[in-house]
Amino acid sequence: MNNWRFKEIVVLSALSVVFGVVYLAFLPLGGVLVGFFGPIGYDFIFGIWFIVSIIAAYIIRKPGAAFLSETIAAMVEVLIGNAIGPMLIVVGMIQGIGAEAVFAATRWKNYALWVLMAAGMGSAVTSFIYGYFMSGYAALATEYVVAMFFIRLISGALIAGLLGKALSDSLAKTGVLTSFALGKEYRRKNAS
Incomplete structure (x- = not known):
């Protein structure tokens, strides 16, 4: 993180805190x-539980943004009262790794919609593998487990990827992200 600017760390942290609260709010x-x-x-x-990793990575565009934001959001969620407790931090890390792996595959250079959707699906895959072993999915019918997996993939793509992009683009339109990679990209596109 030595090439991160202070404001990037602040924005990543702020997003993580906000989405830690959002994550807890979606449990009911x-x-x-x-x-x-x-x-x-x-x-x-x-997919809602993967969204901060997509938003933070899309706005900041630096290695580690997806992983760190998801991990910090999980920590916040634990601190404000998630019943799972500290194991949730491990879950956040696993979800963050799934998204981060997709961005790493592009060398953190491609933030097209398909990459953001794939990153949401990456989180879906890693979280599902973890859930399979830790939540007893093996006891369920194979067809049911396969359906769970595909629905989670779609949710990761649409809620985390598509909605994450839409929310970030809306923020960029307001001008509050002008000193971030996404804000600069938005200005370049609209200057032409």
Whole structure:
């Protein structure tokens, strides 16, 4: 992080705190969905728990942004009362690794929509593998587990990737990101 500017660290931290609160706020909705659909209910909205990694990476565009933002958001969520406790930090790290791996594959140079959606799907894959072993998915019917996986992939792509891009682009339009990579890109596109 020695090539990070102070304001990038501040924005990454602020985003992480905000989304730590958002993540905790979405747990009741997940509980309602589980009540209606069983364990697969969470998978419909699982992408919300990956979104900060996409937004932070898209705005800042530096190695580690996806991983760090997701990890810090998990820490915040633990501090404000997630019932899972400190193990949630491990979950955040695993989700962050999934997104970070996709950005790393592009050498942190490509932030096109398809890359952001793939990063959301990367988080879906790593979180699902972790969940498979830690949450007892193996006890469920194979078809059900496959459906859970594909729904989580779609949620990662659409909620984390697509919605994350839309929220970030909306912020860039306001001008508050002018000194960040996304803000500079937005100015270049609109100057032509």
